[in-house]
Amino acid sequence: xxxxxxxxxxxxxxxxxxxxxxxxxxxxxxxxxxxxxxxxxxxxxxxxxxxxxxxxxxxxxxxxxxxxxxxxxxxxxxxxxxxxxxxxxxxxxxxxxxxxxxxxxxxxxxxxxxxxxxxxxxxxxxxxxxxxxxxxxxxxxxxxxxxxxxxxxxxxxxxxxxxxxxxxxxxxxxxxxxxxxxxxxxxxxxxxxxxxxxxxxxxxxxxxxxxxxxxxxxxxxxxxxxxxxxxxxxxxxxxxxxxxxxxxxxxxxxxxxxxxxxxxxxxxxxxxxxxxxxxxxxxxxxxxxxxxxxxxxxxxxxxxxxxxxxxxxxxxxxxxxxxxxxxxxxxxxxxxxxxxxxxxxxxxxxxxxxxxxxxxxxxxxxxxxxxxxxxxxxxxxxxxxxxxxxxxxxxxxxxxxxxxxxxxxxxxxxxxxxxxxxxxxxxxxxxxxxxxxxxxxxxxxxxxxxxxxxxxxxxxxxxxxxxxxxxxxxxxxxxxxxxxxxxxxxxxxxxxxxxxxxxxxxxxxxxxxxxxxxxxxxxxxxxxxxxxxxxxxxxxxxxxxxxxxxxxxxxxxxxxxxxxxxxxxxxxxxxxxxxxxxxxxxxxxxxxxxxxxxxxxxxxxxxxxxxxxxxxxxxxxxxxxxxxxxxxxxxxxxxxxxxxxxxxxxxxxxxxxxxxxxxxxxxxxxxxxxxxxxxxxxxxxxxxxxxxxxxxxxxxxxxxxxxxxxxxxxxxxxxxxxxxxxxxxxxxxxxxxxxxxxxxxxxxxxxxxxxxxxxxxxxxxxxxxxxxxxxxxxxxxxxxxxxxxxxxxxxxxxxxx
Numbered sequence: 001x002x003x004x005x006x007x008x009x010x011x012x013x014x015x016x017x018x019x020x021x022x023x024x025x026x027x028x029x030x031x032x033x034x035x036x037x038x039x040x041x042x043x044x045x046x047x048x049x050x051x052x053x054x055x056x057x058x059x060x061x062x063x064x065x066x067x068x069x070x071x072x073x074x075x076x077x078x079x080x081x082x083x084x085x086x087x088x089x090x091x092x093x094x095x096x097x098x099x100x101x102x103x104x105x106x107x108x109x110x111x112x113x114x115x116x117x118x119x120x121x122x123x124x125x126x127x128x129x130x131x132x133x134x135x136x137x138x139x140x141x142x143x144x145x146x147x148x149x150x151x152x153x154x155x156x157x158x159x160x161x162x163x164x165x166x167x168x169x170x171x172x173x174x175x176x177x178x179x180x181x182x183x184x185x186x187x188x189x190x191x192x193x194x195x196x197x198x199x200x201x202x203x204x205x206x207x208x209x210x211x212x213x214x215x216x217x218x219x220x221x222x223x224x225x226x227x228x229x230x231x232x233x234x235x236x237x238x239x240x241x242x243x244x245x246x247x248x249x250x251x252x253x254x255x256x257x258x259x260x261x262x263x264x265x266x267x268x269x270x271x272x273x274x275x276x277x278x279x280x281x282x283x284x285x286x287x288x289x290x291x292x293x294x295x296x297x298x299x300x301x302x303x304x305x306x307x308x309x310x311x312x313x314x315x316x317x318x319x320x321x322x323x324x325x326x327x328x329x330x331x332x333x334x335x336x337x338x339x340x341x342x343x344x345x346x347x348x349x350x351x352x353x354x355x356x357x358x359x360x361x362x363x364x365x366x367x368x369x370x371x372x373x374x375x376x377x378x379x380x381x382x383x384x385x386x387x388x389x390x391x392x393x394x395x396x397x398x399x400x401x402x403x404x405x406x407x408x409x410x411x412x413x414x415x416x417x418x419x420x421x422x423x424x425x426x427x428x429x430x431x432x433x434x435x436x437x438x439x440x441x442x443x444x445x446x447x448x449x450x451x452x453x454x455x456x457x458x459x460x461x462x463x464x465x466x467x468x469x470x471x472x473x474x475x476x477x478x479x480x481x482x483x484x485x486x487x488x489x490x491x492x493x494x495x496x497x498x499x500x501x502x503x504x505x506x507x508x509x510x511x512x513x514x515x516x517x518x519x520x521x522x523x524x525x526x527x528x529x530x531x532x533x534x535x536x537x538x539x540x541x542x543x544x545x546x547x548x549x550x551x552x553x554x555x556x557x558x559x560x561x562x563x564x565x566x567x568x569x570x571x572x573x574x575x576x577x578x579x580x581x582x583x584x585x586x587x588x589x590x591x592x593x594x595x596x597x598x599x600x601x602x603x604x605x606x607x608x609x610x611x612x613x614x615x616x617x618x619x620x621x622x623x624x625x626x627x628x629x630x631x632x633x634x635x636x637x638x639x640x641x642x643x644x645x646x647x648x649x650x651x652x653x654x655x656x657x658x659x660x661x662x663x664x665x666x667x668x669x670x671x672x673x674x675x676x677x678x679x680x681x682x683x684x685x686x687x688x689x690x691x692x693x694x695x696x697x698x699x700x701x702x703x704x705x706x707x708x709x710x711x712x713x714x715x716x717x718x719x720x721x722x723x724x725x726x727x728x729x730x731x732x733x734x735x736x737x738x739x740x741x742x743x744x745x746x747x748x749x750x751x752x753x754x755x756x757x758x759x760x761x762x763x764x765x766x767x768x769x770x771x772x773x774x775x776x777x778x779x780x781x782x783x784x785x786x787x788x789x790x791x792x793x794x795x796x797x798x799x800x801x
Contacts, residue, residue: 005316006116013101013109015046019702020695022048024320025113025120026346026705027140030054030330031147032077032263033345036111036120039081039138039152040100042172048179048702051077052345052352053265054328054338056217057407058210062186064416065425071414072406074341074352075190076177078206080150080219080261082170082242087134087249089163099126099134107133115323118144118299119292133159143291144298147332148268148281151295152259153288158249164230167245169223169259171196171206174239179348180703182418191217196241198234203282204241207275209266213407216266218274220282226256258288269335302326306368308717309745309759317689318717321710328707329365334375337382339405343704350704353404353412354379357708359439359625360664364715366450366726367748373447374456380440381460383409384467387437391471398470401440403433421596422603429498429506432491434475437468438517442625445524449726452751458536462528466544469525469554472518476557484562486574490514494572494618496598496608496661501579510574512619515561520626520634522558526551563640570642570650572618582611582657595661595697614658616665620651623672627725627734651676663691667712671720674736682740688713718746722758723782726750731779733767735760735798753777753790768793 025036566577
């Protein structure tokens with residue numbers, strides 16, 4: 001594999017693309033991450049330095065449209081990157097100007113992200129009016145083996161002159177959350193109580209805390225130079241600490257400045273007070289070469305556990321997506337109380353909140369890092385009391401999980417949002433997306449199927465699953481006219497439709513995705529009730545006060561929920577078929593990109609609620625979650641017949657009426673079309689792959705990568721094109737290789753077997769199980785059973801569909 005397959009390089013300096021590149025060049029280790037910003041600059045139109053620690057939130061109240069609005073945000077922490085420099089040629093009485101990428105003396109610039117070694121290297125060249133050249137190479141990392149450490153190594157080289165370079169290496173606490181333009185009317189000053197200081201050894205430090213959550217934050221920095229012989233001093237202000245050094249320079253003799261930083265917060269478990277911990281960590285940290293080596297080894301181990309062999313540019317992009325996934329949710333995440341932030345730890349979009357994106361992330365992690373999946377599900381379990389309270393307040397039973405979650409499990413979804421096209425604040429009803437509960441239930445079940453972790457399923461998993469089932473049962477109301485149960489007043493995954501035209505209340509009735517997944521969750525809960533060991537069942541049922549009559553009611557709801565149809569197709573919700581058709585061609589001709597159709601129509605005084613037009617996959621999400629046979633089984637349980645013709649017609653209908661205003665939409669459509677219309681799947685697969693690197697949403701990636709979409713592309717290869725399912729202690733395989741990706745391989749972990757390899761060719765499947773003392777792997781290829789003993793491989797021809 002070539003070096004290019006593992007690197008991303010941006011040649012030249014482009015201020016307009018800088019924030020996008022900063023997001024895509026973020027470095028992290030699952031505990032904290034730092035955007036790939038230039039250390040020579042502060043926040044400005046082209047630059048946005050940002051460091052975010054998983055789980056560090058703060059809540060502030062702002063005045064919006066004349067009323068108070070409360071928001072909780074993932075906090076932009078003090079910036080550890082600052083490193084400024086200027087030259088003082090021999091014989092000159094004063095130094096030159098501070099140099100930075102926007103300076104007119106810049107003559108060359110290059111930034112390279114090395115995925116294999118998880119380092120970012122920035123190279124810059126400057127030349128002054130006298131022809132003196134200075135090249136600067138900065139290499140940085142956020143350490144994967146020592147998750148409280150980060151490193152910068154900066155090398156200065158003089159060409160044609162001698163003298164010294166003055167370097168100011170600092171810690172900057174004068175930061176705020178201002179990385180998303182539409183949030184700038186809101187209060188973003190989350191930090192307070194700054195203190196700075198230094199030790200006799202030159203280590204500088206900064207500490208502060210969040211304003212309302214009271215989380216303590218501390219950073220300490222050690223700076224070393226080679227060659228020695230220059231000067232050093234410390235400059236301290238209320239919010240910044242600097243170590244200012246001079247380093248001798250001679251032509252052809254590079255000078256090196258190494259900056260090692262430790263970051264701690266009061267949320268860290270089994271640690272001393274944050275400042276004490278940061279100072280101890282940075283003082284005991286080995287020299288930079290050893291830190292580089294241990295960091296590389298840690299990443300080598302990670303890459304060995306997660307292997308995707310996909311040729312060409314697609315494989316290169318998938319490695320980038322995997323890189324960012326592992327930087328956000330790494331093995332270190334298993335020790336934290338955090339969820340899956342929808343935009344990674346890469347920016348401030350969505351305020352760092354946790355949505356349903358784990359539905360796209362955990363199925364991939366289950367087959368590589370099940371301990372991380374378990375930790376992310378435990379985040380949901382710890383917030384079960386808040387979900388129960390939310391259900392009670394809504395007049396329901398069980399647990400109603402929030403659409404947006406943060407630190408403590410309360411609903412964090414805003415009540416209004418800004419339409420930047422019209423400049424108006426409009427109501428936000430997305431908190432009615434109660435289907436997030438089904439996503440959590442689905443992930444509990446999938447985690448157990450892949451890992452075999454009955455200990456979790458029979459305790460935390462069972463408690464969540466039963467309470468989610470209870471919520472759905474209490475949400476269902478009997479309609480005598482239909483002789484079915486109905487769930488009213490919800491919003492589905494589409495998000496654009498949040499009310500009926502002209503209605504006085506928000507919400508829709510009988511969203512097909514919501515009802516079908518609710519029926520599935522109720523059935524899984526009932527299955528769990530039957531299979532729980534008596535020693536687990538009795539105390540759980542007593543604690544939940546779960547009676548036989550209630551379980552019988554669940555069973556009735558699970559078999560008689562209403563799924564609406566129109567013209568023989570599955571309706572997105574009751575009444576969908578009565579909505580008007582949109583002039584798609586006309587709107588595309590007028591606006592070009594209509595992904596954010598909701599904003600366009602609102603700016604015209606109209607609403608998407610009037611039209612058969614969706615932001616993203618809604619009904620078709622069912623084809624993402626369930627294999628064709630399993631989906632047909634759920635519909636059959638509900639008393640509906642779902643055959644290939646009905647499903648294909650349903651796919652075609654919504655395909656023509658979706659504007660893909662979410663990056664998740666392309667993932668789902670590629671997945672579904674790989675089964676229904678294989679030749680067209682790549683159109684959406686390619687869009688999903690390039691969604692962030694090409695910033696197809698128009699400026700959103702700069703605010704944070706789309707973690708669910710990135711993980712979704714990985715899972716599209718791992719499970720979508722292989723048809724890989726983990727059900728009933730069997731590996732089910734039903735490959736659907738598309739022409740553009742007809743040859744690929746994946747390595748994964750299944751129950752006790754580590755390093756299983758699955759290779760797909762156009763007409764053949766090869767499954768290799770590494771040697772171990774465990775039982776043979778039971779598998780089915782398009783329904784045909786076979787086994788693979790440890791230490792052996794089976795290669796089979798792909799049966800005709």
